[in-house]
Amino acid sequence: MFRDMRRFRQKLSEEESIAMLERGSWGVLSVLGDEGYPYGVPLCYAYSDGKIYFHCARSGHKNDALKNEPKASFCVVDSDEIVPEEYTSHFRSVIVFGKVHEVEDDRIRRDVIERIAVKFHPHDTAEHRNMAIDKQFRPMCILEMDIEHISGKEAIELVKKREANV
Numbered sequence: 355m356f357r358d359m360r361r362f363r364q365k366l367s368e369e370e371s372i373a374m375l376e377r378g379s380w381g382v383l384s385v386l387g388d389e390g391y392p393y394g395v396p397l398c399y400a401y402s403d404g405k406i407y408f409h410c411a412r413s414g415h416k417n418d419a420l421k422n423e424p425k426a427s428f429c430v431v432d433s434d435e436i437v438p439e440e441y442t443s444h445f446r447s448v449i450v451f452g453k454v455h456e457v458e459d460d461r462i463r464r465d466v467i468e469r470i471a472v473k474f475h476p477h478d479t480a481e482h483r484n485m486a487i488d489k490q491f492r493p494m495c496i497l498e499m500d501i502e503h504i505s506g507k508e509a510i511e512l513v514k515k516r517e518a519n520v
Contacts, residue, residue: 356451356503364513366506371448374432374506375401379473381430383408383454383499385419393419399428400469406450406499407457407466417456417495424453428499440511448506450499457496466496 359365366374380398387393395416400407406428410416420426432446457463464487471483 356505359505359507361507361510364507364510366446366448366508368504368506371504371506372401374430374446374448375406375450378430378432381428383416383426383428385416385426385454386423387415387419398470398474400466400473402469404501406452406501407469408497408499409467409470410495410497412493412495420454420497424455425451426454426499427451437511442509442511444509444511446506446508446512448504450501450505451503452499452501454497454499457498462498463494463496464491466498467491467494 378399378401380396382394382396384392384394393415397408397410427449429447429449432448433444434446435444436442437444457466467487467490468483471478471487475483
């Protein structure tokens, strides 16, 4: 169903790909938008147990697109070092594919937004974090992506460097 990576030497393990998702703070969610045009939107997220969670408004282009077609991809760039003299960049990235749906259960919604809040402000007090979440919780939409396929990749230069150090 999903294609094998053409440049297989550059493929990262599932563990390395998941580690990138755990480290990352934002990525681009791509959906099938209006009139068949792709629509990519940058979003902050949280990864947990094979799922990616996003928070957003309850309406808009992304939400409309997902109601029509829940299949989507999400891309996170973990690192990208531009190397001018080589006319390239030394990158590491991960792309996931899956279906996205709105989370209705308030317990799960609360858990997700707390994970995102802690990720972005780990030293905040629980009291302040809860107060901030309470202000926005009702109108907030939480989306969940069930990952069906994951594919991590790194620049060939990074592969060669790692192989040389073995």
